Amino acid sequence: MTTTRPLHFLRRGQPVALGNVPPDRTLLEVLREDLGCTGTKEGCGEGDCGACTVVLGEAQGGKVHYSAVNSCIRLAHSIDGMALWTVEDLAEDPLIQPVGNAPGVCANAMHPAQEAMVQCHGSQCGFCTPGFVMSLFGMYQKHIAPSLTGPSAYAHGGALPRITRALAQEELSGNLCRCTGYRPILDAAQQMAALPPRVVDEAALLQKLEHLGQSIPGPEADLVQTSPYMAPTSLPALLAARAAHPQAQVVAGCTDVGLWVTKQHRQYDHILDVTRAAELRQVQHDAQHITIGAAVNLTDAFAALVAQWPQLHSFASRFAGLPVRNSGTLGGNVANGSPIGDSMPLLIALRARVVLASVRGERDMPLENLYSGYRQNVMAPDELLVWIVVPRPRVTEALRAYKISKRFDDDISAVCLVINLDIDAGAVRHASIGAGGVAATPARARLTEAALTGQPWTAETVANAAQVLQGEFTPISDMRASGDYRRTVLASLLQRFWLESQGEAAVSVENFRLEASV
Numbered sequence: 001m002t003t004t005r006p007l008h009f010l011r012r013g014q015p016v017a018l019g020n021v022p023p024d025r026t027l028l029e030v031l032r033e034d035l036g037c038t039g040t041k042e043g044c045g046e047g048d049c050g051a052c053t054v055v056l057g058e059a060q061g062g063k064v065h066y067s068a069v070n071s072c073i074r075l076a077h078s079i080d081g082m083a084l085w086t087v088e089d090l091a092e093d094p095l096i097q098p099v100g101n102a103p104g105v106c107a108n109a110m111h112p113a114q115e116a117m118v119q120c121h122g123s124q125c126g127f128c129t130p131g132f133v134m135s136l137f138g139m140y141q142k143h144i145a146p147s148l149t150g151p152s153a154y155a156h157g158g159a160l161p162r163i164t165r166a167l168a169q170e171e172l173s174g175n176l177c178r179c180t181g182y183r184p185i186l187d188a189a190q191q192m193a194a195l196p197p198r199v200v201d202e203a204a205l206l207q208k209l210e211h212l213g214q215s216i217p218g219p220e221a222d223l224v225q226t227s228p229y230m231a232p233t234s235l236p237a238l239l240a241a242r243a244a245h246p247q248a249q250v251v252a253g254c255t256d257v258g259l260w261v262t263k264q265h266r267q268y269d270h271i272l273d274v275t276r277a278a279e280l281r282q283v284q285h286d287a288q289h290i291t292i293g294a295a296v297n298l299t300d301a302f303a304a305l306v307a308q309w310p311q312l313h314s315f316a317s318r319f320a321g322l323p324v325r326n327s328g329t330l331g332g333n334v335a336n337g338s339p340i341g342d343s344m345p346l347l348i349a350l351r352a353r354v355v356l357a358s359v360r361g362e363r364d365m366p367l368e369n370l371y372s373g374y375r376q377n378v379m380a381p382d383e384l385l386v387w388i389v390v391p392r393p394r395v396t397e398a399l400r401a402y403k404i405s406k407r408f409d410d411d412i413s414a415v416c417l418v419i420n421l422d423i424d425a426g427a428v429r430h431a432s433i434g435a436g437g438v439a440a441t442p443a444r445a446r447l448t449e450a451a452l453t454g455q456p457w458t459a460e461t462v463a464n465a466a467q468v469l470q471g472e473f474t475p476i477s478d479m480r481a482s483g484d485y486r487r488t489v490l491a492s493l494l495q496r497f498w499l500e501s502q503g504e505a506a507v508s509v510e511n512f513r514l515e516a517s518v
Helices: 027-034 112-119 129-147 165-171 184-194 201-213 233-242 257-262 298-308 309-317 320-326 330-337 345-351 446-452 459-472 483-501
Strands: 006-013 016-017 054-062 063-070 083-085 096-098 196-200 249-250 271-273 283-285 288-295 353-358 360-367 369-374 384-391 397-404 415-424 427-436
Touching: 006 096, 006 201, 006 298, 016 201, 054 129, 054 201, 063 096, 063 129, 063 201, 083 201, 083 446, 096 353, 112 129, 112 184, 129 165, 129 184, 129 196, 165 184, 165 330, 233 271, 233 353, 233 384, 271 415, 288 298, 288 330, 298 309, 298 320, 298 330, 353 397, 353 459, 397 483, 415 483, 427 446, 446 483, 459 483
Parallel strands: 006 083, 249 271
Antiparallel strands: 006 016, 054 063, 054 083, 096 196, 283 288, 288 384, 353 360, 353 384, 397 415, 415 427
């Protein structure tokens, strides 16, 4: 007989223990149905609207790492050992305290995220408001609170921390509003820093998280072989669990499997969560490569890539919304193998390799060789994807990533094309091109690469290669775009790459900047 390990987390500074939580129960279901926390709303049920946003706190390196996440597609057991805040908690959590001698602070005052929404008239029907408030709380703890701890900036005349309009727009892109409009909500994001400050007492929270961790039975005990929800904390234990339970559903952030639960009503008797394995939560750097563990979330994985290729910032920020990137992992996106996943075309163009592991050993391969068909791959039943290895950029490298979608933010690509060319002395020395949305799997445009490699970098070469690219794939027609449109866009994007390489200014929505009204 299998028994589910009790779920433990902190809320309002107090430990919460819940027994008999099914392995596939979502955090939103636990909040609304089991705990009666109905301030957290259920909107889309797929991580798109943000009405269900909550904030998690996890001890990392002696600090608390805060993440706004979608509770509708987050499995409840994945927050075991963490701190949790919902919209009901911000004015009630005794660990959220006024700072120093800041003027106008009352012990039971609303949090600046809430007060700013009131002052800036950021709520109308109110359904989306709890999610926006929690995303604002996550922004506050990440961007404002660090400058307020220790000797108060307010008490010592320090400058107010600042959230720019662009940052607010980017980090709120995973929250949708249908009636108020975004201007007053963006105003609220910028207003928070000017309000009487309140921050989490991290020293006390870290102590409580440590105590909570000590009271939770270790997942490497016998329960790892019997519990329906398995979350081993080391790679050997993870691979052993996979070998013992090859039929278990693997999750690495659950931003896609969560939809199978909420939309397709699938049920899972056993879940294997890879995100607790310490070895897979790291980004490692050496002279030749960047190695990203399969449990590194998309926010941190993209940050590592953007640090090497700054031109990828906009592309990375358009991958879903921030709450999805905070939960989802690069390894999970790659292993899932969706033909419309944006990370795979990028990684193919970057010449990335993947490492697969089992109790039998490891093997590696070019990322594009992982896929054998639509959402099918070459992994054996006992294997897991454990690392993604990306070569560092070269001096002669020219890289551009293009995403074509109906909405700029928080949307799925109709076409994704990433072009990476080594251009030296006026000729293409090497070409790597990844494409998404145009085949049953993420694909490498090998024929187009061959048409470019060794050729002079001229308009004629580009025109010839564009014709090859247009005919290399046979995309389907669906709700996002027709097959003809997708083929036309492929050729147009290669032409755009040429024009940009010649100094033409790109005309794109991403070049527009929202400014506060005056």
